[in-house]
Structure formats: C-alpha cells, structure tokens
Amino acid sequence: MAQAKVFNKRRSGILLHITSLPSGNLGTDAFKFIDFLCASGSTVWQMLPLGPTHEDGSPYQCLSAHAGNNRFISRDILKSQAWAEPAKLNDTKMSRLMATAYRQFIKNATEADKQLFNEFCQEQQFWLDDYVLFREIRHLNQARAWFDWPVELRDRQPDAINKIKTERDEALMIRRFEQYIFFCQWGQLRQYANANGVKLFGDMPIFVAHDSADVWAEPNLFTLDSQGVATRVAGVPPDYFSETGQRWGNPLYEWQNHIQQDFDWWKRRLKTQLQLFDLIRIDHFRGFESCWEIPASCETAIDGEWKPAPGEQLFDSLLAYFGELPLVAEDLGIITDEVTQLRERYGMPGMKILQFAFGGDASNPYLPHHQCEDSVTYTGTHDNNTTLGWYHQLDEHTKKHVHAYFGETAESMPWLFIRSALRSVSELAVLPLQDVLSLDGKHRMNVPGTIEGNWLWQFNWDMFNSDNANKLKALNILYGRC
Template sequence: MNQAKVFNKRRSGILLHITSLPSGNLGADAFKFIDFLCASGGTVWQMLPLGPTHEDGSPYQCLSAHAGNNRFICRETLKSQSWAEPTKLNDAKMSRLMATAYRQFLKNASEEDKQQFISFCSEQQYWLDDYVLFREIRHLNQARAWFDWPQELRERHPDALNKVRQERDEALMIRRFEQYVFFTQWQQLREYANKKGVKLFGDMPIFVAHDSADVWAEPLLFTLDEQGASTRVAGVPPDYFSETGQRWGNPLYEWQHHIQQDFDWWKRRLKTQLALFDLIRIDHFRGFEACWEIPATCETAVDGEWKPAPGEQLFDELLDYFGELPLVAEDLGIITEEVTKLREKYGMPGMKILQFAFGGDASNPYLPHQQCEDSVTYTGTHDNNTTLGWYQQLDEHTKAHIQAYFGETTESMPWLLIRSALRSVSELAILPLQDILSLDGKHRMNVPGTMMGNWLWQFNWDMFSPEISQRLKSLNSLYGRC
C-alpha cells in the first residue's frame, strides 16, 4: 500500500489560500504566516489551486493546470533581485511590470541567472510553450475563449502558430519570464517552510476548465466536437441539496485516448504539482471510479448518467511512475463501496468534515467516534461556512445533538469543534484560519453554486492576538500534534 510520508506522525495544519493573505502574494505575509503556523504547533499549510483564474476568480476553473497565477508574484521581492532597477519597477499593471522586469533581466542579470532562466524554460517546456502561446493568442483575441478564435488558431494550424511565434517573440518570452519569477518565488517559500518543518498541501481539481491551455493544446483527450465545443460535461446528479443537481460544465475525459498514451497527460500534470507541494488533495475523487456525464445540450444535471472511469489503471500507472502518491482523496458526498475500495487500495486518506456530523444519528460517518487514523479531519472546508457562522444558523435540534454529543462543556464555538478535530484519531487535522480567528459567516471563502462575491476574503494581522497562538499550541501539544 502507498502511504504518504506526511502521515508518518500526527500533524495539524491551517487552510488558507494565498489570496487571503493581506498582500495576496508570496511576499513577507506568506513567510510571516509560516512563522505563525510554527508558533502554534502546526506543520501543514493547505491552500487552494495556484493557477491563473478566469474573470470570476475561481481557482477551480484555471487557464492552466500547470502555470502559476501572476497576481501571486511579490513586487517587493522582484525589486530586491540583483539585476533589478527598483525605481523603474512601479507599474501598477502586472503585464507592463513584468515586461520592464524582463528587459532589466536581459540587460543586467549575471550569466548564471540567465542560464537558470534558460534551464527553467527547457525543463518546463512540456507545458510552458503551449501555455504562453495560449495566453498571447487569447490576449490578441480580446480574452475570448479559444473555441471562439479564428479556425486556424483554434485548430492549431502550424503556419498560424508559427506566425504568432515570430511576430510576438518578445511577448512570449515575457510570459515565460513571468512563470520563471513565480516558480522561483514559490520555491523560496517552500524551502523556508520545509526548513521550519512545514509541509505545503496543495489542491488539484479532477477536471480542467474548457477554456484552458490544456484543452486547447490536446483536444483529443477531452469530450469535444471538431469545433472545440463540449459534447458531454461534468457535474453531479440531483440530491438532497439540489433537485436539478450541479452542472459544472467542464469537458470530460476521453479516457480511451489517455489509456493509449499510458496516461502521459496525468503524469505531466502531477509532476508539476509535486514540484510545488509536499501533499496534494484530489478534488472530486469519486470521478476516478465513475463520473456523472451530462449531454452538453442539457441546461441542468438531471439527464446525466454515471460513466465508469479507469481509476485503477490510472493510479497503477502513476504509482509505478512516481514511486509514491502523496495524495488525499476528497471523498465527500454520496460515496459508493467501489469508490472507497479505490481510495483504500492506494492508501489515500479520505476527508472527515465535522460540520457534516451532527443532526442525524450515531451512524453518521463524520462523527468523531466513526473516524479512522487514515483520514484528514476538518472543522469545515473552503466550501463551508465558517464554523461560527454555521453554528449560528443551525436549527435547535442540531444544536441539541451537539450539546448532547460533547456533554457538559464551557467551550463555545468554534473552539469546541477545533478541539474535536485536534483530538481526533485522524493523523492530520486541518483548521480554516477563519475558525482559529473565531470569525462569523461574513468571512467565508465561497458559496458553492454562486458566481459573485467568492474568493475575496482576506485577513489582517490585527485579527491575531498572542493568546490565539498559545491556545492552539497548547491543544496541539495536548493531543500529540506538535
């Protein structure tokens, strides 16, 4: 059985996306947060996907499964480089700033620095060339989706692509340089975290956005017609929460093509993520056993059907290629016995959400007494309300169940659930920062199924007090997670 090294001892961590830092980038706030995590006894920092987003800002619908979001680049760190001319790096628009920085780099950088950039471009060529071409053509077409581009560009005619390469050579190099800067700053952060004993925990959506470099570059791997339009899309069927289900709209995988290529696309995708993170959560894991396939002509998810996926073949191939798979399976919702067997075969811990535990009976799988070591316990995830906001909206029956379950206690929400997560048998406990700061529902990260007002929350350091770190460290120590 494959078992991720991060689970060789009890740990705790905090869920916080980069955008929620006061600066929203990889600069001083990110390093300061690692220091806070360490001072609190935590050793895992979990975040959301890092890719460049569409206009809605969702990290789960990125323009690339490989690239980093340029908004995470720290300008102050950029200005501190030996080749930089800081007074000339003040443009508010990131694209113009990076163009200026690239020209300074060519003019002033040492041969060693230039060679590192050349090496980066060579090592990342397996995704970087398609990505920068995709972004530049998208820019030249007023940010229209690739399937709305002129035919010769949409279908990647060699002459049309070569014309762009020749005419936009510097612009393409600037986009490569932008990714070089992102990955360089990221590695500095990861090295700092690892030296402090902190593991970085990433997030990989099972599906990719239709309008992405990945789908444009290799359309045969996805359920598309000859014009690039989706024929079948992803989602989940109707359930207790929605009479019409959820129609996500992502194209599905043409699995037979992936099998014929020995899952090379997946190897490349995971290779990039493992270069960024020590541990990775796979969103919607059940889709590797079977996924809900919806005809693209349907406006809801009602008329979909379950279609099997080659999960065992895929993970056998990945395990053979990488040697180990430090993956956590997002196994929430209605999970069949087959999905559980698939997860357990490859030693992937599942997720236990305490906000889902109460209001029913003793058989609820999320209740603390139902949990197992090979799992990750959360108070809530980015899709949930904050624990305080959740509790404030509960009906009296569910509140009574919570009181009866935990018995007489003077501890109030959210710390009652924080303590429960930390003392659980799960080898990893993850707490959203909003819960540690005792914030209400106005501070939640996103509301599933909505398009507006998500992914915007940021904390400020004034929300912290010395008592928070001390209280958390005391609980981590008490329950063997330091």
C-alpha cells in the first residue's frame, strides 16, 4: 500500500517535547524553535503526546486521549486577544486564570468570536462533553480515580450526571473554553510551522490510562469488571532488560466490542490527532498484532500471555475512513514476522535506533547497513540516554565496536551518530535536541521503569551557539535532506 505523502522526500527532524521548551508552553519559545528548525534545514518537529497528565507528569498516561494539556497554554498569547483585559490575567494558577479569561470572553468578545467558540464545542462534542464532566467530577472528588467515585457518578447514572451538568454549568463551560484556547493556540503554531515547511510529528500511545475520561465514558470497550476495576492489564514479558517484565497496568481493549462498532472509537481518536499533527507515531505498534495480557491480580508481568489483536481489521477500517494513514510504527522490542508484515502491509515506516546497534555482531538489525528507506532512523529516543551520556557509559568492548564500525574518523560523539543518521537511506532521520546540543546524560528526558525525576528536562537558549544550526544544515544539504 502507498505511503503517506509526508514520506515523498528525504527529511530530517528534531525530537523535543513542549515541556522541554524554556517556557514549557506554546508561546514565543515554540515559534523560535521552529525558526531554529528552518535555519538548520530540519523540516520535522517530533514531540510526545500532548494530553493532560497525571501527577507523575508522564505524557504516556494521560487523562484524555483527545484533550490538550492546559499547561501548554501561553499566557502571553492569551493576554493579546482583543477581548482580553490583560492586567487582570496574572493569576499563577491555570484554573483561576482560565475562569477569569472565560468571563472576560463572555463579556467582551464579538459575536463572531463567540460563534467560533460555539462551533468548536459542537465539532468536538464527541469527546469534549465527556472530558469536561470527567475533569469536573474528578476535581469535586479530590482528584480520586473515577473507579473510586460514588457509584452513581462512577456508573454515569443519568440523574447524577444531569445534576452535575446543572449545578456546575459555568465550571464545565470554563473547561470547554480552556480546550478551545489550547486548540486555537495549537492551530496558530501548526500554521506557522507548515507555512515554513515544517511538519509536526505527534505520538499516540496504543493504550490509554485506566483513570481517563475515555475509559470512564465507554468502559465496555476495555477489560473491566462491573465496578470499573481492570481484570486484565497491559505490559511486556520478561526480557534482557527485566527479569519480571514490565506491568504497565493499562486496561486492554475488548476487541470484539470495537469490531462490532467498526472501530468507531479509534476513528474518533485518530481524527483528533490528525487535527493536531501531520504525522503520528504509534507507540507499541506490536500490540496491534498481539499484546501481552497480564491478569490484574499479578504484581509482575511474568504470568502474562500473548493474545491476538485484530490489527488488519482495524487498519483496513481506518484506511477506508481516512484515505491515508500518515503513521510511523514504534516496532521496538520483541518483533515477530507477523508484526513486520502488518506494518509493511499499511506502508508504515518502522524505527531504527543507533544506540541499539552496537555491542553484538553484524546481524544486529539496528546497524546502519541493515537500514531501509521505509524507516525512521534515530540516534536515540526520549526513553534513551543522550547519545553522549550513552557513549560515556559504554564498556570498552562496545566502544571498540562503534569505532571499528565507522572506521578512521576524527568526528566524536554525538556528531558521529548524527552524521550516520542523516546519511542513512531512511527517508526520515530524527535527532533529540540534546544530541544536537552535545549534552551529556544529566539532560536525559526519561528513564523507563522509574517514576521520579522524569519528563522535567528543559533547555535554555544559552545552550545554543551560532554553529548549531549551520553545522546541522550543512549535513542536511550534504545528505539530501533539505
């Protein structure tokens, strides 16, 4: 099947989440970063999922598969709106700030502006109404998970839900308005990126968080009992990295119910992501062929088993609905021939990680001589150490393997890997910003299997010098990626 249009030319990109901008929002720093991409000859900005997170800050366990994180809203852009009274928009707490902004909007906005807001609420109603209810009820219940709410709210009993809608009407509208502002600001950023030739590359986890608006709204689509408790959960089996595997804890999908609905839930989910991004990575793609199913009673992933998933039926349905699927498959881990066939059937490039390539023998599938056009080559990802940090921790045997592979060269890490990624045959090469800035392991984004100290890294503009963009652009030109 034909690939998505974004792959019709060689490109390079940089991986950087919104939280890693100095401001952590969609304001001036985000636009300035697009300018840097342009100056460096990079035409893709890859980032992590954009949803509102739980307390641990992980973008892979969001409170919604559709909503945007209100922390990304730029206060400066908000204050610049014609209806705003900027002197009164200084509250440091986002919930109070948005309440004030909403009341200013209702008081001062033109009828045309109000109509745009109403149209947004109508167009996004398929997820927005459930989301604002979920967030408001969660707030009223001291941020407890939905399956610990009072039964009438947990089970969405009509009288209880209607009571919330009536008594909390303004609070619900403020939450709708918050999402409207996020999507407006995001739209401005995407328009600026696209106008400058930059594609936005998003990330869609295969599973959603148990405590999310999505699972609360449609529990029949997930492996839950009548009290909302997960009966079977997701993870990966024991491997080289972990003797007990990884127990992620997300509920799995009741695939038969998805099939009966012709995968409507997935169509809605992907529709929102395509409003945000030009290209989307699907995390843990192998789970669409079969996934590791763990009884919820098990504390580790040891006692799970592989259960088949209807990947072909799902992607056939999505392809018929959307016409094309601009998706990249995160095909790392235990990948079988069946998983590869599923990915190739729908023209989805896989991922090649240079940090995974060394220390073994010439058969390692991540070595550059095994790369193919239908792939995305990375020096490392958000789950890896920075390339410089990785190199510093290598044993002598692996270091010798790296240098023997690349031969006589005066180029040092991380630019040795950056050059390898850019000259690869992969149609897209992506570099974490930490590597472009030659930062060491203190600047790592995430350490899988840990819950503290992750997702916090931010750069500052002092880390850049005049040579960063020029050096990267020269390589992009040399290897045909500009």
